Amino acid sequence: MTPQTIDLRSSPAILQSLAAFRRDLPEMLDEHFGEWVAYHLDQRVGFSTSKTRLYQECLSRGTPRGEFIVRRVVPDVPRIMDERPV
């Protein structure tokens, strides 16, 4: 069987959206902790208690999948997966 080649690169639009999310995160943590927020490129689309609602909002504006992000407003830390010892 041929090993599957996986592309580890995110799209430039997602990277730009993530950068905008991280830029604004400190101020959002004060007033919107735990809510969901959507970003398209440099723009904040909005807040909601529902990720799905924000997804549908972005899609209804004509923003294609892969060009926006929806994240929870929680502290952003470097991600290192750890699990129970096996």
Added chain:
Amino acid sequence: MATIVRQLPFRSFESTLSLPSGETVKILHRQIVLWVSLSSPGQTQLTSSLPRFPAILDIGLNESFAISREHFNRWSGLIEDELDPLEQVLMYDRRVVAREADLWIYRNVPFARDDLLEAEPFHVEIDAGILISPVANKPRLPLLGLRAFESAGLQLLLDGVRQLVSIRSVL
């Protein structure tokens, strides 16, 4: 407050479990099994064609959901490249890209692990993606971690005396 999983038993001995496809998997002693499906985000209902498969509840997992590539390809009904790549995560000392997805937890018949209710599965909106492992056959079974409990506002009630688990939503 809605109860999702009611008095789900876990066992102090090894057992087997059969997937709808007929494939069987080994469940080790004291592993808590939930039946789940994955979907792409933005759906208000689970597409009926997406299969269900077992995941181990692992509150020691500091991410939302981790699955081996073999199980993802064989069990999820999804295509990895069709899930948006979000950001890189270190997993088993290797870099992987978290993929945007959501998860659905099936509601069990009380006191039964593998008998499920007809009701719509509970939608867990996953924050910051799921992890598909770069290491063959790791994790041994899919893992549902604490971050998913956090983003979905779930409460876990674990009764070690009666070996039962309940999960309810508080949002």
